[in-house]
Amino acid sequence: MTNMRLLIRYGLVAGLMVILMGCESRKEFNPEEAEIIGEEVAVLTFPPHVPPPIDRDHATKVIVNLEVTEEVMELADGVEYMMWTFGGSVPGQFMRVREGDMVEFHLMNHPDNKLPHNIDLHAVNGPGGGAESTFTVPGQETVFTFRALNPGLYIYHCATAPIGMHVANGMYGLILVEPWEGLTPVDKEYYVMQSEFYTEGKHGERGLQPFDMNSAIKEEPEYVVFNGYVNASSTDEAITAKAGETVRLFVGNAGPNLTSSFHVIGEIFDRVYYEGGSRVQENVQTTTIPAGGATTVEFKVDVPGEYILVDHAVFRAFNKGAMATLTVTGEEDLNVFTGQQLKRVYQPEGGAIQELPREKRTIPSASTVEERVEYGQRIYAQVCQACHMADGSGIQGAFPPLAESDFLNEHTDRSISAVVHGLSGEITVNGETYNGVMPRQNLNNEEVANVITFILNSFGNGGGLVTPDEVEQIRNQAPYTPG
Numbered sequence: 001m002t003n004m005r006l007l008i009r010y011g012l013v014a015g016l017m018v019i020l021m022g023c024e025s026r027k028e029f030n031p032e033e034a035e036i037i038g039e040e041v042a043v044l045t046f047p048p049h050v051p052p053p054i055d056r057d058h059a060t061k062v063i064v065n066l067e068v069t070e071e072v073m074e075l076a077d078g079v080e081y082m083m084w085t086f087g088g089s090v091p092g093q094f095m096r097v098r099e100g101d102m103v104e105f106h107l108m109n110h111p112d113n114k115l116p117h118n119i120d121l122h123a124v125n126g127p128g129g130g131a132e133s134t135f136t137v138p139g140q141e142t143v144f145t146f147r148a149l150n151p152g153l154y155i156y157h158c159a160t161a162p163i164g165m166h167v168a169n170g171m172y173g174l175i176l177v178e179p180w181e182g183l184t185p186v187d188k189e190y191y192v193m194q195s196e197f198y199t200e201g202k203h204g205e206r207g208l209q210p211f212d213m214n215s216a217i218k219e220e221p222e223y224v225v226f227n228g229y230v231n232a233s234s235t236d237e238a239i240t241a242k243a244g245e246t247v248r249l250f251v252g253n254a255g256p257n258l259t260s261s262f263h264v265i266g267e268i269f270d271r272v273y274y275e276g277g278s279r280v281q282e283n284v285q286t287t288t289i290p291a292g293g294a295t296t297v298e299f300k301v302d303v304p305g306e307y308i309l310v311d312h313a314v315f316r317a318f319n320k321g322a323m324a325t326l327t328v329t330g331e332e333d334l335n336v337f338t339g340q341q342l343k344r345v346y347q348p349e350g351g352a353i354q355e356l357p358r359e360k361r362t363i364p365s366a367s368t369v370e371e372r373v374e375y376g377q378r379i380y381a382q383v384c385q386a387c388h389m390a391d392g393s394g395i396q397g398a399f400p401p402l403a404e405s406d407f408l409n410e411h412t413d414r415s416i417s418a419v420v421h422g423l424s425g426e427i428t429v430n431g432e433t434y435n436g437v438m439p440r441q442n443l444n445n446e447e448v449a450n451v452i453t454f455i456l457n458s459f460g461n462g463g464g465l466v467t468p469d470e471v472e473q474i475r476n477q478a479p480y481t482p483g
């Protein structure tokens, strides 16, 4: 035999032995009997961040210190809520241990708090997931220990009566139990958690919003959010990646009521560890996450852009806040995605573009600012809110804000034109550029006058009155084009 052949043969044998030994060590690994060597204090992270992978070669005692706080936090711009937290954030801090580890869990209830709390970790084998062992009044600390026996991604939550209320107020988070052999390395890992908020005020109503038990029982949340905030995407908590990287999202759904149809707009999950377990499903568009459940998704991002995480029960996303942004930077790859290649007028056979038939609406005629605001508000809710949001805040990077909009306040005609003719091209609103397409709105002069008057007198704008005659004039002029 030549040297080469020898090499190949021994190479193969060695490879096989490694594979066999790998299988065997997996089979023989018994998390209940793993020897505990040494101890360490767990690194806990705030969302959307995840502690680093575990690279020890042994099981250890992991000390988790988690403090419960009760503090007012922002739920949306101008909307505040008394959050009960695990570790000072909603969702609570992320914990990462490994199969076989012995977890010594310390729950501290801050002396300034008003209520007792506890914790039920779905990663625990034992009564209440630790709830009974951790019932803690303000100014107390409790401790219990559990062995992490089952690898997977698990929810934890408060289980103090009334449980629903403690969960609805923000008491949940995720704990990852890595399999003994570790997870496959990826480029980016993030922590995302969906949950609902039940407030006394309607969606977008400003000020401190108390919890509303009735709407919670009816399962009618005003807010459905990721990571405790409407349209979560603030820059210091950004979820980012570079084109070509593989992203792993640890996604939890705290509920307390709704099942999530988790989807990332513009991506396909290459792998889904559905229900947070050990099995993998491939090539998934949308995955279900039950209330009190979790899932791990992995996907390679190919081209740059903004990818919006949503609950694909889309009214929750576009009207209740269940959106977060994954920003991907890097090189375009035309082999994967070209962007728009053509845009031109489409004339179906037989002539002009048809208007969609519209049912006859009786429009009450208005004259005063107050009347126009009242009627305009309804049109806003029916037509504009879907893109510009109920509170006029828009969606960063996609739909410009109408709230305190300098574009709107400086020159009302441009905005009337946007509604009657549509608007496209790069515009700057409050210092941010937008380059989208607002379709022409099929509204008559009276309706346009009302809706613009409503906007001018809402969302912190400068006031004003628009009449149907002014709208008629702008309708007869050329559309406003930016630049």
Ligand code: HEC
Pocket: 380, 383, 384, 385, 386, 387, 388, 398, 399, 400, 401, 402, 405, 407, 408, 415, 418, 419, 423, 424, 425, 426, 427, 429, 434, 435, 436, 437, 438, 439, 441, 451, 452, 455
């Ligand atoms: C389908 C989504 C969509 C709907 C519905 C929509 N808009 Fe827009 N709107 C946009 C986009 C996108 C832009 C930015 C266009 C650009 O980048 O050139 C915009 C821009 C504007 C602007 C100018 C920029 C600013 O922020 O001040 C105004 C005013 C406006 N829209 C008002 C309205 C009103 C009033 C309605 C309802 C009658 C409405 N829009 C409905 C998507 C929409």
Ligand SMILES: [Cu+2]
Pocket: 084, 116, 117, 118, 158, 159, 160, 166, 171
């Ligand atoms: Cu609690």
